Amino acid sequence: MFFLLSFCLCGLLLQGEAQDKASLWRGNDRSGRCQYTFTVPSPVESSCPQTGGPEMDGLKARLSLLEVLVSQLSGGDSRLPGVQQGAGARVQSDLQEALNRAVGEKNLLQSEKERLERELKGLQLRMEEMRRETERLRNKPCPQQTPVVPPIFCRIFTVSCIFSLPRVFLCSDSAWQHGSPGFQELKAAVTEVPAPEGNDDNTGCGELLSVAEPVTHRKADNIAGKYGIWMQDPEAVSPYGPNMLWRIDTIGSEIRQMFGYEDLEQLSKGFPSKVLLLPELLESTGATLYKGSLYYQRRNSRTLIRYDLASESIAARRELPHAGFRGQFPYSWGGYTDIDLSVDEKGLWAVYSTNKAKGAIVISQLNPESLEVKKSWETNIRKNSVANSFIICGKLYTLASYASHETIINYMYDTETSQGKAVAIPFRNKYGYNSMIDYSLAQRKLFAWDNFHIVSYDIRLGRQQAN
Template structure:
């Protein structure tokens, strides 16, 4: 009872302090026991929380948090996807535009190719028309452009009147072909200033060595089959070695970046018919048209270098190689027609030679005699003939001869240099370029003829030599 009294007094006090917000009630519980209940308003809560348990509330809050996170993620993903779609659409538009531009460029280039093909066909028809027409004969020149008695360089044997005391020498009296002038002018001068070489009775010698007196008309033996044969070199070994006979002829087509095929023919008839008996693949690529055949070996310049190579035909391998000291190569000092003809081998009665130039010689032709086994230079001669002003050169009996033009149908053998006397002189022996683009001229000791490669065609020339003085 005391406890009930204390509880009643406390509820009154609390009710007073809580401004009459507390209540007291009494009732039976489920077990029919008397239960007293005091209710006091919370000063911090406006209403009672839900009847759910705290565990349920925590689970609900967790699920709500997960839902909020998922919604945020979906919203962000949608934004990123939109940005990605915009980027892809932009890239696609760029690629499409580039494709259209390339298609237009392709169409334009196709049209240009068609126009060029039409132009090429018209030019070919014009060329054929011009070839079918006879060339007009030019009247002889009444006044020569230079004096035939003038012999430039160390080989001058006759004095010009202008060199006598009391007279002043002028530049107009000097032969311009020995200066550093235009090659085109030198070709023109050589063409119009032709005069026959002396051909006295009893001076010709068909067997021994002597000075070149005459070059006959070209005889065509074969035309190359493809564009690779526009330029080339064909040759015969004057000292053939087994297993190849003395009638064997050799040919190299020199158009291409990797020229390595050497074709062999049993004789001139097989060459004319185009039936090679042997095809060799050279281990090093060939540069230009300067190769030569001598004593069972092919001598040639390795591509893009000053390296000389001796390729032995019997063993089909490189027997020796050597750099040609200070020689220009790959377009430094070519002949006037170009073709990387910086280094040119030659063979005559005196052996193996090489024709080239150096920076020290300033573009003038240098002639060196080589040891045919190890390619060592035995002796050299520096001429005063500018290499890029002549179309080609060859050796006969120790003399160097040059040809004025590679394209003119009627030109001349215009200069000679004698290695025995180190003297040079101007000459004018008529020479024909029948097919108007002569890329190779060499002396064939075996047949005593000149071999040449004239615009796809392999041709030869008969020659006459004077008696050895």
């Protein structure tokens, strides 16, 4: 410090003429240390050739760069010196593209959120309905009933035997009490009527005693034949003979084709002799043949159609009053099987349900010419609780399962007595997905369509006699 002051004083003495213009300044440098600055005007030069210094130039450069960056971010057109003219445009384009992507993703997420919220509301409504149904069932417990079924005495091949049907426990629900249940106990003496063999004419009518093992006639060629119908007209009309068999594949949204075969052998080989194109789309597997006409349900409606095979035209159409359709009251396997048509010794039948019946099976006998309902019966078994049904001699039989290989025919309703009862007749679903079962009056057998396979079952009927 002393040396610095001495130096400054010497400078003042040497430059006496400028003594009154010298100045001393003190301040901190960049590192924070105290620094003294002594300023003396030049006695020769009136001004310096350059103004400012390195620090000022650096500060100006930084300010220019900052101004350019601010201008680019705000969408201006300023450009940094030495930078290519397209760089700013690329930066702006990238920013805009990123913004557009972010907005698009936001919109997609919002749409997905709204869809999930709608599904959640639907599931909540279904859960609430199931909860109410559970509460209703809990409030109506099954009465403690243990009905005892007396033994049935029979004689088969001259060998006397005695056996008892299994006990059946049924829950009585007041909502399903349509008259006397008629299946609390079974009291019948049954004598055997042998099943028909070959072309023997057997016109006997009685209760179903047993169903034989299935016989396979053909497997479908493609996925369209997973479900289907095969039929034979019990009263065939020219130009088609009594041995003519018909097949309809029912997979797909355009079910129109009907294939005809001269006999069972041609059906097994897959060689149709006739192909008809139905004028109206067919729904599900509930069609049947009778007196030269195909009877079926028109797609997505409760309308029944009578299609004349000879003229290849619609002979009659009529709505089945109040019948459910399009999955409202199907069998348990689904397939829009709301209306099931069949033919037996007593004529043309429709099996379905209505809102009034609350899902219970309704049986109606139809006029085969006009399709008018002649008479109806309400049963006390839910339609969606059984896999399928068929009618023999005016008696409705229901199948317990469509998928179990070993199942039973579990219920019978007699339209003559308006009474129903539980039964337990063994039945085999050989291929594990039975989507169609119907009684063939022409052959007095059961026809079925089991998971791509066309099969038939021999049956045994018995005559019911008074006690």
